[in-house]
Amino acid sequence: MSALGTTSILAVLLVFGFVSGGLIDLGQDALDAAKYPLITGFYRIEMHVDRLDTQGKSHTGLSCDPIGGCDPKIKAFIDTETPNRDFGGDSVPYDNYIVLYEGNDSEKVVPIGKTISRDICGKGVRKVAMRVRAMDKDTVNDDKIDNYKCFITGENAPAASADTAEWSAEIACPGEDRPTSKVFLKYRWYAIPESTCRPSSNGKGLFSGLLSR
Numbered sequence: 001m002s003a004l005g006t007t008s009i010l011a012v013l014l015v016f017g018f019v020s021g022g023l024i025d026l027g028q029d030a031l032d033a034a035k036y037p038l039i040t041g042f043y044r045i046e047m048h049v050d051r052l053d054t055q056g057k058s059h060t061g062l063s064c065d066p067i068g069g070c071d072p073k074i075k076a077f078i079d080t081e082t083p084n085r086d087f088g089g090d091s092v093p094y095d096n097y098i099v100l101y102e103g104n105d106s107e108k109v110v111p112i113g114k115t116i117s118r119d120i121c122g123k124g125v126r127k128v129a130m131r132v133r134a135m136d137k138d139t140v141n142d143d144k145i146d147n148y149k150c151f152i153t154g155e156n157a158p159a160a161s162a163d164t165a166e167w168s169a170e171i172a173c174p175g176e177d178r179p180t181s182k183v184f185l186k187y188r189w190y191a192i193p194e195s196t197c198r199p200s201s202n203g204k205g206l207f208s209g210l211l212s213r
């Protein structure tokens, strides 16, 4: 293929990539701006993931494996930057998630019991996405169990300090493909001194939205 042809295809991909993901997300961002107050300052978010009910199935609704239970690898990310974007490179590359659990031949309800945290250091947020991704490990190709996303919003304002921060009620967060599969989690968030804030990013590369869905 000529260099010109390659360039044209790349240009089309870039435009399509922006329009297909971008406009819908921007629309939701605008709705959020009207609905949720902007939280500005220095905050720590803690997300506790208690368990995942896979029902023994992958996202297709079929059993993870012909014999025995799923072999889940479960990871999570607190997304303070792109809560409305799709899973994958549009928001947070999966490699940047924190692994919470790995096991073989699991029960349908997988016990996790892990807490992760992330800081907001001076940037304003209206909405934070608690993202969880579960895969079933296989010899050849890993299969998706599901992606799960639930939100924290400025409607539930952060506590003044860690001492006074209370956990939310437990949230049964449904799978995107199979809502009857749920991850059970809770969160709290609270103001922290600026000196203890640990800035971080989603780690989204320039082209990651196109290349790693």
Ligand SMILES: [Ca+2]
Pocket (backbone or CB within 6 Å): 064, 065, 070, 071, 136, 137, 138, 139
């Ligand atoms: Ca498996």
